[in-house]
Amino acid sequence: MTSADAATDGRAAALLAHTRTAVTPGLRAAVDSLPGRLGRVAAYHFGWEHPDGSPAEGPPGKAIRPALVLAAARALGGDPAPAVRAAVAVELVHNFTLLHDDILDQDATRRNRPTAWAVFGTADALIAGDAVLALAARLLAEDDHPAAPAASARLAACVMELCAGQQADCAFEERAPDAITLDECLTMATAKTGALLGCSCALGALCAGADPAEVAALDAFGREAGLAFQLIDDLIGIWGDPERTGKPAGADLVARKKSLPVVAALTSGTPAAAELAALYARPVLDEPAVRRAAGLVERAGGRAWAQEQAADRMGRAVHQLSVAVPDLEAAGDLLALAEFVTRRTR
Amino acid sequence: MTSADAATDGRAAALLAHTRTAVTPGLRAAVDSLPGRLGRVAAYHFGWEHPDGSPAEGPPGKAIRPALVLAAARALGGDPAPAVRAAVAVELVHNFTLLHDDILDQDATRRNRPTAWAVFGTADALIAGDAVLALAARLLAEDDHPAAPAASARLAACVMELCAGQQADCAFEERAPDAITLDECLTMATAKTGALLGCSCALGALCAGADPAEVAALDAFGREAGLAFQLIDDLIGIWGDPERTGKPAGADLVARKKSLPVVAALTSGTPAAAELAALYARPVLDEPAVRRAAGLVERAGGRAWAQEQAADRMGRAVHQLSVAVPDLEAAGDLLALAEFVTRRTR
DSSP states (O other), rough: OOOHHHHHHHHHHHHHHHHHHHHHHHHHHHTTSSSSHHHHHHHHHHHOOTTTSSOOOOOOOOOHHHHHHHHHHHHHHHHHHGGHHHHHHHHHHHHHHHHHHHHHHHEEEEEEEEEEHHHHHHHHHHHHHHHHHHHHHHHHHHHSSSTTTHHHHHHHHHHHHHHHHHHHHHHHHHHHHGOOOHHHHHHIIIIIIHHHHHHHHHHHHTTTTTOHHHHHHHHHHHHHHHHHHHHHHHHHHOOSSSSOOOOOHHHHTTTTTOOOOHHHHTOOSSHHHHHHHHHHHHSOOHHHHHHHHHHHHHHHTTHHHHHHHHHHHHHHHHHHHHOOOOOOOHHHHHHHHHHHHHHOOO | OOOOOOOHHHHHHHHHEEEEHHOOOOOOOOHHHHOHHHHHOOOOOOTTTTSSBBBOOOOOOOOHHHHHHHHHHHHHOSSGGGGGOOOOOHHHHHHHHHHHHHHTTTOETTTTTEEEEEEEHHHHHHHHHHHHHHHHHHHHHTOOSSSSHHHHHHHHHHHHHHHHHHHHHHHHSSOGGGGGGGGHHHHHHHIIIHHHHHHHHHHHHHHHHHHHHHHHHHHHHHHHHHHHHHHHHHHHHHOOSSSOSSSTTHHHHHHOOOHHHHHHHTTTTTTHHHHHHHHHSSSOOHHHHHHHHHHHHHTTTHHHHHHHHHHHHHHHHHHHHHOOOOOHHHHHHHHHHHHHHHTTTT
16 A cells, blocks of 8 residues: 555545434434344444343444435535435445345345344334334425435435446356356446446535536446446456455455446456356365466456456546536535445455 | 115215325336436335336235325315325335334235235335335325425324334234233324324315314324224134124134233233233144134124224214214215225125
């Protein structure tokens, strides 16, 4: 990491800490308003309680989406205070997706703790997810900020896109690896990862009274940065994290995930693609097979493609940001957050 | 059925048919806007498509909730046209609950067709339910009617109550039958059945520009009528339907459902209560045991209590309606719908 990177990361870390301080009281009050058992399930999921309801200090969520809301409001010259409610709403929507995705993927752990469904059962976790989504909608509907109806509509549309992304992701699991096009894969990643980052920026802009063109540019900024993040995360899922302890190298290959670099390789029409498809058709991949698969993704051009795409998407993100916020000083926080998310798992 | 009942039912049937004509185009357009596969799952669930996507003419939903929205708007002197969007939204929310409840209850059929999860799998049905809920929120958020923000907030709060009701219902399954209090059971039934009927009436009132007291009275009308419906439905679940072919007698007892008359009997402190608890503790109830259980619910006072409660709740519903809509002519449609729902499964 260069010293410039370290400075950016320091700025982002400070922003995230500041955001958690600003947003957590509203988030906890909202979750406390959930009826009975559903409040318990949600408080556990957020890391504030143990399964028995006693207080816990679990690792808090990073609050990247709320930080984008507040930073976007500030970048457009708005007071971030009225944007706090929107920041709470996007964090609720993010956690609604986590509650349901963990059920669908049968993931048993999240942030080093058993997932909500693993502790409370599928029914309670599913219903708690529904209630958390309704809570987000309610928060914005009860807001008397002039931008609240537009923010509500945008967040609801974003949830529909998140659902489409999750559905596509689940469907990919069932399909032959070489039957998925790169376009489908990019659309899925944009819907699943980019949409809520874009919506967070757009909601902040709306709270600052931005005009439609500025709102659209900030949405595009968040989406492109989100896609850059996903591409880099996918590269790490194959080649590991050179700087931090995180995902082990090859984790996505062991799970035979149809990630972006893999689909780029499989659809390359190269001899390596055919060899990779044959490997992916095996029921289990052992250690040497995983190493071979990583080499095939690289030879088929999947690694280079993903690296170029990630850089290209970050370039587009920065361009979109410069359209809406020409002043580099004002745009600084959003840039730092975008650079942080694309580097955070490295 | 008396001739007065027949006249009321005729009026209600005409209202429901009229409502379906008014609401279906907006409902279909909304569902068509769902992305990709999710639109397919929802169109199947609504009965408009076969699993392969070809057009179907499944039995349509009764449209009771949309009819309440439109009738409430008319009863308060409003134009029903601007209420159509709210009517579509409540029908979407109702179907979101059906999609998720069918998964949670593992029900394989609904309206004589396989349920969505049984056809498309749990993942697609769960995500389609999420998307249908977001669609309802989006419709109201995009509405420029002056009452739309209040309607949005009210519908979101109602969804949270529906979730609480469904959670309580699932939790009852796990608890000993005599550990559930009648109050808990009434709260659950109000949340699961009364809340959305009340919200439908309240949304219609809001669209007509009603004042808060009128909105509250119409909400209470719908809730009380909903609870009366649930009580009568529970009686039919034990003693069957004397007039129509519908639920067979004893169906709820075979499933050892902790319905309102059963819980009233179990918590009566009578010798029959103890005998009923022992029967409910058995793994399977055969035909003679079901008949004995029905006799015990009656001897423990559960049948009489439920009948009195149902009459009492309908009385309260009519009183609440008379507060907001003193003119009997104007209130006629809402009364006809309330009487229809409490009679519809008999």
